[in-house]
Structure formats: C-alpha cells, structure tokens
Amino acid sequence: MCPRTHSTGPAIETRALRRTFRVSPRTQALSGQSEVEALASMDLRIESGEIFGMLGPNGAGKTTCIKILTTLLLPTAGEARVAGFDAVREPNEVRRRISLVSGGETSGYGVLTVRECLWMYSQFYGVPGQVAWPRVDRLIEIVDLKTEQHTRINRLSTGQRQRMNFARGFVSDPEVLFLDEPTLGMDVNAARTLRAFVAEWVREREGRTVLLTTHYMAEAEALCDRVAIIDRGHVLACDSTPALRRRVQGGQHVELEVLAPNGVTLDLTALTGVAAAWGAPHPERGTRTLKFRLPEGGALVEVLRRLEQAGARVDGIATRETTLEDVFIAVVGRTLDDSGSADDSRSGGSAT
Amino acid sequence: MRAAIARLRSAAWLGWQIDTNWADPFLFIVYSLLRPIATGLILAGMYWAVSSRVPARGMFTALYLGNAFHNFVTQVVIGMGWIVLEEREEYETLKYVFTSPLGLPMCLAGRSVVKLAIAMFGVVVVMAVGWFALHLTWDWREVRWPELSLALALGVVATVSVGFLVAGLGLLLPRPAIQINEGLAVALYLMCGVIFPIDLLPAWLQSIALALPFTLWYEALRRFLLGHGASARISHWSDATLLGALALSTLAFVAIGRLGYFALETRARRLGRLDQTTLF
Incomplete structure (x- = not known):
C-alpha cells in the first residue's frame, strides 16, 4: 500500500486489484500460458487533491488499471473505488465524477467543429449552457485552437486533434481526471503548456485529483505529488519523487x-x-x-x-x-x- | 429527468450531425430522395421481372408497402449496429461516450431517434413514388387509423429494441460486427415477408418468422392501411389476434433487447472489448 500524504480521504482506492486476460490458442501454443496477468493484486490509495503518477514500461498494467477505474473494464478480482464509489457495482456514479484523456489518439467526430465537439461533450455531462460555453472557449484558448475553433475535426492536424482531445477531458470539470499518456506525440511546447495547465487546474480547484500515466520521466517529476513505479502488474515502489530519489x-x-x-x-x-x-x-x-x-x-x-x-x-x-x-x-x-x-x-x- | 432529456437531446443532435452533415445540404437532399426512390423502383423492376405476368395488383401493393416500412429495420436496427462500429472504429469515441454520464445506451437511443426520422422520411418518399409513379393506391377512407397508429407505435418500439440487441452484439464481437449487421439485414429482409409472403418459406422458418415482430408489423400495417395482408397464413387472424401477437412479440423483444444488450455490454466489458478497434 502506498504511504498517504493527505488526510481528506481517497479519490481512488484499489485493493488486491487483479486482472488477467486469456490468450489466444496460438499464443498459448507458443508461450505455454493460458492467461496473462496484467494486474497482480494492486493496492493503491490516491488522496483527493493529488496528482498521482504511474510509471511503467509497455505492458506494465497502467492502462489496464485506468480502464478498470474508468469502468471500461471489469477486474478479475479485487476492489476499485473512485470518488468513494465502486467502479464495478456503481459505474454510473463513477462516470458522473470522472473524465478520461488518452494521449496519442486522434479521436473525435470528424463532422463537428472543435467548438461543437467540446460543447457536445459538456452536454453529455449535463453542464448547463451558461457554464459550458465560457469553459469551452477558455479551453480552446489554452490548447491554442482559437483560430481552428470553427474548423471541422477531420480537417485538423494530428497534433491539433490531440490538443482538442486533451481539452475534452476538462469540459466537465471532473472530480477525478485520468490522463493516460496525455502528451504522447505532442510537440515540446504544447506538452509544456498542457502540463502547466494540469498543475494549475488541480491547484485552483479543491478536491480535484489527477491520475497520470506517462512514459516521460520529466513529466512525472514535474507534475506528480507521488509516483508509483509499476511493472508486470505489480507496484514496485510508490512515494513522492524526492523520497523515491533518496532511495x-x-x-x-x-x-x-x-x-x-x-x-x-x-x-x-x-x-x-x-x-x-x-x-x-x-x-x-x-x-x-x-x-x-x-x-x-x-x-x-x-x-x-x-x-x-x-x-x-x-x-x-x-x-x-x-x-x-x-x-x-x-x-x-x-x-x-x-x-x-x-x-x-x-x-x-x-x-x- | 431534465438532465436525462438534455443528454438524450445532445445525443440526437450528434446523430443528426453525423447522419446528415457528411455532405453539403443539396447533395444530402438528393441522396435522401434518390435512395428510397431507387429502392422502390428496383423492387418494382424485380417483381415484374420474376413474374411471368403482371402480378395481382393488391399483392404487389402489399409487398411494396412492406418494403417501404422495412426502411425502419435497415435504418434503425442495422443502423444501431453501425453506430457502435462508427463510435468505436471510425471516430474512436466509444470509450469516451461509455465513460461519460450519457452512457452508451442513451447515446444509442438519441442517435436512433434521428435514424427513425430519416427512416420515416424514406417511407413517405417510397410510398409517394408507389402512389404517383407506380399507381399503387388505396382508399384513404378505408384506412383504420387507430389500429394503424397502434401497430406503427408497437413496430417502432420493437425496431429500437432489436436495434439495442444488434448494438450489443457489435460491442461483444468487434471483428464480425459488419458481417452481423449485413447478414441480419438480409436475413430479416427474406424472413419477414418483405418481398414475398412468409407462406413461401419452409414451415420451420415460418414459425421463426411469426415470432419476429417485424413480420407481424408489416402484416398489420398492410391490413390497416390497404385492407388486406400478404400472407395467407395470417389473413384469417382477427385484428385483435394480430395486434395482440404484435404486442406480445414487441414486449418479448423489448425484454430481450434490454436484457440482451446489458448482458452483452457486461460481457464485452469483462473481456475488454469495448474500445477494441479492428477495422480502420
């Protein structure tokens, strides 16, 4: 179990969280294994107000963990709670309080403009119009898409779509935000701006929590209050970055x-x-x-x-x-x- | 409740943008008109080609009408399967919809509203083509509006319910999702008495056809609009029996659609297939 740094209660908590995947018969014949363990009894406790980083190589289990916490995937065993609600038994309660951004993706409804798309997502979350529009406009400025705000998504460059996707994660002003490799493939300046925005967003809003997975050590060092190092479904170390460095x-x-x-x-x-x-x-x-x-x-x-x-x-x-x-x-x-x-x-x- | 309606409206708005905004308005209107017109004319051509003589006008009108209303099945039932494919594979937005309070069922419901409207437009166009170009007419004074309205409502409910089942299959089986959509469209076209009466099917297939709400729906629509159906097997049923059977079948498919969708969604969630992209 990770050491606690705050006392306001966990925004995310997993207990003995385990997830295995069955492998295809072909892979089974090659490896001799009938299943792969993506998460092996993972215990995590992330306090409200934290920016928590998960570091690990490909296949470490980071995305599997995020998928379970965002209700996209069911665990094989164990418990996962987000904002106090069970991600398995109370998925609707969890969904009201979270948002997810997967980096390196160019997802979006190509027929909509940037502004329409962000507004539409705000409506999915039930954000009132008088709150949604100013928020959408501010996010468009932050991700530097003001000149493209009326451009259809299918005419945006890959980088622009990634930035729009990033902005989408914030339109609902979620309690818990999951950032899965959010700056993957972004240019250095854009990544720096967005990192600064994440830090400011958490600082300015009480009780907002970010779970960040990243390949970029500098990103984790710059942003995260605590970091968990994960490999093959196990948490190998979990602490604040200064404490980890002291090791x-x-x-x-x-x-x-x-x-x-x-x-x-x-x-x-x-x-x-x-x-x-x-x-x-x-x-x-x-x-x-x-x-x-x-x-x-x-x-x-x-x-x-x-x-x-x-x-x-x-x-x-x-x-x-x-x-x-x-x-x-x-x-x-x-x-x-x-x-x-x-x-x-x-x-x-x-x-x- | 108000929040749910607002979400449904946003999903419907999204559906409208996706289904109508892919071309400039003029091209979209031309396509929307030409597609059902072509469907009607192709059916007429096929029917006259396979008949050695001009068929009984009443029978052809009945089949033409069934074909027109089958537009609901292709637009909504198969369309809901395609929504899953689009969201997951083309736009890669399914996981964001799924993890939002809107949820996938509400998104499907909202987008199906638009598909229903487009299907209705297609039905009207096909019927107008039949009336004016092919002289397939009926006596409006003989139309039994209350029964027709009830049958229409039941059929729409059944259509959306079966659509949910198809969408659920699309979630669980990402790879064969296209084949499922296309295969089901053909199967329903052949089995539900759209282009020929179900009496021509083998007996065991007739039993399956009679359990499907669409077979009963088309027969009910024909009977209450034209005054006669297309199937000899159903023609001796009373109006109450036909409507009762349609109501029962619809109710059964509402339950199957709802339970089936959530079972398939849960299974897809368990297997990690909700955001599995396979095609594009």
Whole structure:
C-alpha cells in the first residue's frame, strides 16, 4: 500500500486489484500460458487533491488499471473505488465524477467543429449552457485552437486533434481526471503548456485529483505529488519523487555511450551493487547508452575495462544528479524505453 | 429527468450531425430522395421481372408497402449496429461516450431517434413514388387509423429494441460486427415477408418468422392501411389476434433487447472489448 500524504480521504482506492486476460490458442501454443496477468493484486490509495503518477514500461498494467477505474473494464478480482464509489457495482456514479484523456489518439467526430465537439461533450455531462460555453472557449484558448475553433475535426492536424482531445477531458470539470499518456506525440511546447495547465487546474480547484500515466520521466517529476513505479502488474515502489530519489542516492549516476558490436555481453554482476540497464539505441551513431549507478568507492575504470574486454568502445561518459529514471532503473532493472529486454537486465546485476 | 432529456437531446443532435452533415445540404437532399426512390423502383423492376405476368395488383401493393416500412429495420436496427462500429472504429469515441454520464445506451437511443426520422422520411418518399409513379393506391377512407397508429407505435418500439440487441452484439464481437449487421439485414429482409409472403418459406422458418415482430408489423400495417395482408397464413387472424401477437412479440423483444444488450455490454466489458478497434 502506498504511504498517504493527505488526510481528506481517497479519490481512488484499489485493493488486491487483479486482472488477467486469456490468450489466444496460438499464443498459448507458443508461450505455454493460458492467461496473462496484467494486474497482480494492486493496492493503491490516491488522496483527493493529488496528482498521482504511474510509471511503467509497455505492458506494465497502467492502462489496464485506468480502464478498470474508468469502468471500461471489469477486474478479475479485487476492489476499485473512485470518488468513494465502486467502479464495478456503481459505474454510473463513477462516470458522473470522472473524465478520461488518452494521449496519442486522434479521436473525435470528424463532422463537428472543435467548438461543437467540446460543447457536445459538456452536454453529455449535463453542464448547463451558461457554464459550458465560457469553459469551452477558455479551453480552446489554452490548447491554442482559437483560430481552428470553427474548423471541422477531420480537417485538423494530428497534433491539433490531440490538443482538442486533451481539452475534452476538462469540459466537465471532473472530480477525478485520468490522463493516460496525455502528451504522447505532442510537440515540446504544447506538452509544456498542457502540463502547466494540469498543475494549475488541480491547484485552483479543491478536491480535484489527477491520475497520470506517462512514459516521460520529466513529466512525472514535474507534475506528480507521488509516483508509483509499476511493472508486470505489480507496484514496485510508490512515494513522492524526492523520497523515491533518496532511495538511490549515494554513488554516481553514469551514462556511457557505447559502440558495441552485436552480441556483446557485459557482465557487471561482478561489480557489487552496480545496477545497469541499456537505453534505447541511437541508430544514427550506431551506439547505445548504458546507464548505471556506481556505488561509493566503485571503480568506473573497472567498468570501462570490462567493456573494452567485451569488444565495445566507449564514445562518451556523463555523470549527473539522481533522477526518477535512475529510481526506475534501480527498481525495475531496465530503462523505460527498453521494455522489450525485460528479462535481460531484470536482475540489476547484468546487462546484455 | 431534465438532465436525462438534455443528454438524450445532445445525443440526437450528434446523430443528426453525423447522419446528415457528411455532405453539403443539396447533395444530402438528393441522396435522401434518390435512395428510397431507387429502392422502390428496383423492387418494382424485380417483381415484374420474376413474374411471368403482371402480378395481382393488391399483392404487389402489399409487398411494396412492406418494403417501404422495412426502411425502419435497415435504418434503425442495422443502423444501431453501425453506430457502435462508427463510435468505436471510425471516430474512436466509444470509450469516451461509455465513460461519460450519457452512457452508451442513451447515446444509442438519441442517435436512433434521428435514424427513425430519416427512416420515416424514406417511407413517405417510397410510398409517394408507389402512389404517383407506380399507381399503387388505396382508399384513404378505408384506412383504420387507430389500429394503424397502434401497430406503427408497437413496430417502432420493437425496431429500437432489436436495434439495442444488434448494438450489443457489435460491442461483444468487434471483428464480425459488419458481417452481423449485413447478414441480419438480409436475413430479416427474406424472413419477414418483405418481398414475398412468409407462406413461401419452409414451415420451420415460418414459425421463426411469426415470432419476429417485424413480420407481424408489416402484416398489420398492410391490413390497416390497404385492407388486406400478404400472407395467407395470417389473413384469417382477427385484428385483435394480430395486434395482440404484435404486442406480445414487441414486449418479448423489448425484454430481450434490454436484457440482451446489458448482458452483452457486461460481457464485452469483462473481456475488454469495448474500445477494441479492428477495422480502420
């Protein structure tokens, strides 16, 4: 169970929340498993007024959790409560109090204009017209779609549609807002503006809660009061970002840019306490980043020597402050953008 | 209650925008007129082509009328199946509708109101074409308005109820949803006495046809508008029996539609298929 930070009661609470999916016979034949566990007994408690982040690689269970909480999916077992209501038994009560934004989506009724679409969603939530129109106009300004407000959605660019989709989440001024990768694929400036708006929105309105899933560590660090690190349906760590960072303080965070021939294996287990993970490759340079925390007294030269022995060449070295990504690597055993190589580096002692 | 009506109105407004706003107004009006006119003329052509002689005028008028009212089934029943597909696959908005207080059932109800209006317009156009172009006429003084109104109301309720069932199937079975919609449209067209009397069906299929509200609906509409039906098997039923059977069948399908929809929606929610996109 996550430690509590407020005392006004939970906006979201899950107890032993579990969700499994049956796999297709073809996948079953390959993997030998009849089902996949997307959530494994997840306990979460998110207080009213919090911006809570869920960090995890693809397949960690973040979206499954959000789907259950937003009443789109039924859990296999356990309990999920939103704004005090059971998401399984009282879905209508939950729906009155929530809104959902899924990033990277270009959903919308193509025949409607931006303004019409936002107004229509406000009507779905029963927002009175005299409240809805000013709110719609303000949101249109915030997401920088004023000049496109009378443009049909099917004539908007992908980025513009994403911003409209973001605005849609706020037209009902929900008690609990679910943001599932909200800035995915957005340009940097738009993402920054929208992040600032989310922070302001929660700050200005008492009792508003945001559950944010993101791939962007900086986004989670900038926005979230607390963060849960999730992998394979388990909450591996859950705390405020400073508290999480303190877990991996001491030593140095090192990033090596490594030019390694295919099949190079680096065994860092011999270097006690070194948790290493490969970052995403840089195809244009043919290199890959190796990230690890060198404990106090650890010898960087030893790591470099072992890399050289393995036939790799180090093209660059950088050291930096502890970030949420370091916490993620320490807890999960790999970087967030390296979800495909889970088994390789899970032990935290070796990277391949 | 007021909030529910406001939501229903917004869903109907959305349906109107989607169903009428895809082309410029002139093109939409031309399409709306030409489609039912073409339907009526094609039916007339087909009927005369397969008959070695000009058919009995009364029978053709009865079948023509059934064909006109079948527009409700294609627009509303099959249309509600298509709403699920559009919301999920084309606009990718189903999950946002589903997780809003509007809810999918209310969205379906609101959008079906527009489809009913469009279907009604189509029926009027087809009947006008029959009257003026094909000289398929009847005596307005002989029309039994109270019975006709009651039958019309029951049929509309049955249409929307079966539409909910089709929408539920679309939620649970995303991949074959198009085939279900299209297959059902053809099956109902052939089974409900639209283009030929159900007497021509095998006996076991006739029993199924008689359990469907649309078969009884078309017969009732024909009887109360024209003074006769198309099926010999139903022709000896009294008016009360026919209306009673239609009411029972409608009631049964209201229950089946409601229970079936929520069972299918719950199953789709359990299997995680509500926002599963498969086509576009």
